[in-house]
Amino acid sequence: MAKLNTPKGTRDFLPQQAARRNYIFDTIRGVFDTYGFAPIETPAMELTETLMGKYGEEGDRLIFKILARGEKLKKAVENNKVEQSSEEALRYDLTVPFARFVVQHQNELSFPFKRYQIQPVWRADRPQKGRYREFYQCDVDMIGSNSLLNEVELTQIIADVFEKLGLPDIAIKINNRKILQGIAEVIGEPEKLIDITVALDKLDKIGREKVEEELVTKGISTEAISKLGVLFENVSLESVSEFVSSSEVGLKGIEELKNVISSSEKLGVTICEFDPTLARGLNYYTGAIFEVVHPEFPSSICGGGRYDDLTGIFGLKDVSGVGVSFGADRIYDLLLDKELFPAQVGLSAQVLFVNFGNKEAVQCQLWAKELRSVGIRTEVYPDSAKMKKQMKYANDKSIPYVLLVGDREIEAQEPTVKNMETGDQNAMSIDALIKHIQ
RNA sequence: GUGGUUGUAGCUCAGUUGGUUAGAGCAUCGGUUUGUGGUACCGAGGGUCGUCGGUUCGAGACCGAUCUUCCACCCCA
Numbered sequence: 284m285a286k287l288n289t290p291k292g293t294r295d296f297l298p299q300q301a302a303r304r305n306y307i308f309d310t311i312r313g314v315f316d317t318y319g320f321a322p323i324e325t326p327a328m329e330l331t332e333t334l335m336g337k338y339g340e341e342g343d344r345l346i347f348k349i350l351a352r353g354e355k356l357k358k359a360v361e362n363n364k365v366e367q368s369s370e371e372a373l374r375y376d377l378t379v380p381f382a383r384f385v386v387q388h389q390n391e392l393s394f395p396f397k398r399y400q401i402q403p404v405w406r407a408d409r410p411q412k413g414r415y416r417e418f419y420q421c422d423v424d425m426i427g428s429n430s431l432l433n434e435v436e437l438t439q440i441i442a443d444v445f446e447k448l449g450l451p452d453i454a455i456k457i458n459n460r461k462i463l464q465g466i467a468e469v470i471g472e473p474e475k476l477i478d479i480t481v482a483l484d485k486l487d488k489i490g491r492e493k494v495e496e497e498l499v500t501k502g503i504s505t506e507a508i509s510k511l512g513v514l515f516e517n518v519s520l521e522s523v524s525e526f527v528s529s530s531e532v533g534l535k536g537i538e539e540l541k542n543v544i545s546s547s548e549k550l551g552v553t554i555c556e557f558d559p560t561l562a563r564g565l566n567y568y569t570g571a572i573f574e575v576v577h578p579e580f581p582s583s584i585c586g587g588g589r590y591d592d593l594t595g596i597f598g599l600k601d602v603s604g605v606g607v608s609f610g611a612d613r614i615y616d617l618l619l620d621k622e623l624f625p626a627q628v629g630l631s632a633q634v635l636f637v638n639f640g641n642k643e644a645v646q647c648q649l650w651a652k653e654l655r656s657v658g659i660r661t662e663v664y665p666d667s668a669k670m671k672k673q674m675k676y677a678n679d680k681s682i683p684y685v686l687l688v689g690d691r692e693i694e695a696q697e698p699t700v701k702n703m704e705t706g707d708q709n710a711m712s713i714d715a716l717i718k719h720i721q
Numbered sequence: 722g723u724g725g726u727u728g729u730a731g732c733u734c735a736g737u738u739g740g741u742u743a744g745a746g747c748a749u750c751g752g753u754u755u756g757u758g759g760u761a762c763c764g765a766g767g768g769u770c771g772u773c774g775g776u777u778c779g780a781g782a783c784c785g786a787u788c789u790u791c792c793a794c795c796c797c798a
Contacts, residue, residue, distance in 0.1 A: 341796050411792060420798060586798065610798025674758035689756065
């Protein structure tokens with residue numbers, strides 16, 4: 284057999300895996316529906332210019348560019364051009380395409396606009412555990428409303444989704460970019476917000492010294508770094524509030540954060556926790572930022588935040604949005620590790636008709652039609668293969684009832700029904716079988 | 722993009738310091754059983770040892786490159 288493989292970081296999904304993935308998508312979609320979000324879809328590829336510059340330097344590098352074709356490629360090669368990519372690139376996430384979508388269709392939408400979108404995205408990243416080059420994001424966003432009610436609704440949605448998936452032991456880590464901005468202001472380095480937040484994000488991972496080293500390499504003054512000192516020792520909500528008390532933006536962030544956490548708690552969502560080191564590299568966040576983690580999984584399984592200016596880049600000012608993205612592939616890996624997939628996910632047919640030959644198969648098709656009309660999942664084996672093969676097929680697919688239809692059964696108008704679990708079998712009319720199964 | 726790691730049958734893996742025709746279990750297919758699966762027994766198919774190049778009389782084993790896997794960075798769902 285020829286050596287076959289899917290491209291790096293991409294996978295095939297066998298029937299059971301696909302069924303389990305659908306279970307995740309269906310669960311998430313079900314929750315989104317109950318909050319009144321509407322589904323949309325956008326193309327797998329966007330114009331390169333739509334994507335570039337929205338994700339920071341790192342993000343831009345990971346965008347899959349599509350090669351130019353035909354004459355354009357020929358010319359580029361002939362002229363020794365470095366740039367041989369076309370105008371198109373595969374989408375890197377669903378949020379930026381959504382912003383483009385909103386601006387482009389602003390006159391056809393009514394605001395605040397609540398949408399969800401479950402589609403694959405592509406990143407030219409190095410694959411590792413829980414990290415793929417093609418993966419599905421399940422995005423839910425509301426745009427055109429500044430209200431913190433939206434943030435609260437998102438924490439409810441997150442809690443609902445993971446409750447339904449049997450994963451209540453998650454934590455929603457919350458921070459606010461305004462607080463981080465306040466910190467940057469207080470230490471006198473407001474321009475270095477991104478560098479400071481990214482470095483701070485690693486505090487629990489690499490420790491204070493390494494963070495300070497990184498800050499130095501980013502050109503932040505030692506004076507500013509020493510001012511940060513207090514935060515390294517005590518990063519409670521109180522200490523951070525105190526730290527940013529001279530910054531208007533910082534205080535606003537604290538206020539928003541407290542509001543979201545306490546409002547969520549009143550609605551029974553008690554898994555939110557303030558994490559001042561949560562930064563998230565995506566440049567476009569301006570307010571609340573979220574990340575959902577599970578103690579037994581190395582990376583976040585859901586993340587998002589508020590973005591005030593994203594549509595501004597495409598020419599629509601003063602429209603704020605907030606949303607989160609569920610990482611279906613990581614959730615899949617986690618559910619698999621913890622063996623949390625319900626057993627009935629991916630059940631095949633309930634009934635298989637064994638095929639004895641053309642004449643008998645016609646009777647099977649007629650009876651199968653009756654069973655299907657009342658919603659019983661039914662197959663007719665397509666070939667009059669050996670009985671052993673057909674029984675094995677039913678056994679392999681865990682089909683609980685096998686129906687044998689030969690001359691005797693047609694004569695009596697009652698198929699022989701075999702219960703594959705007990706091995707018992709007896710003649711039964713189709714009506715009796717329907718009653719028995721239902 | 723940086724550093725490391727992995728690759729032998731569909732899957733999980735053996736393969737002695739380089740030495741004839743590379744093995745096992747599971748899976749698949751066939752038979753024992755032409756109207757009976759899940760157990761048992763018998764048998765069969767399936768591998769240019771990831772790929773290309775090098776060292777050697779001789780390479781699955783050694784060296785180099787490349788691809789892939791996984792891991793740590795970076796970043797992120």
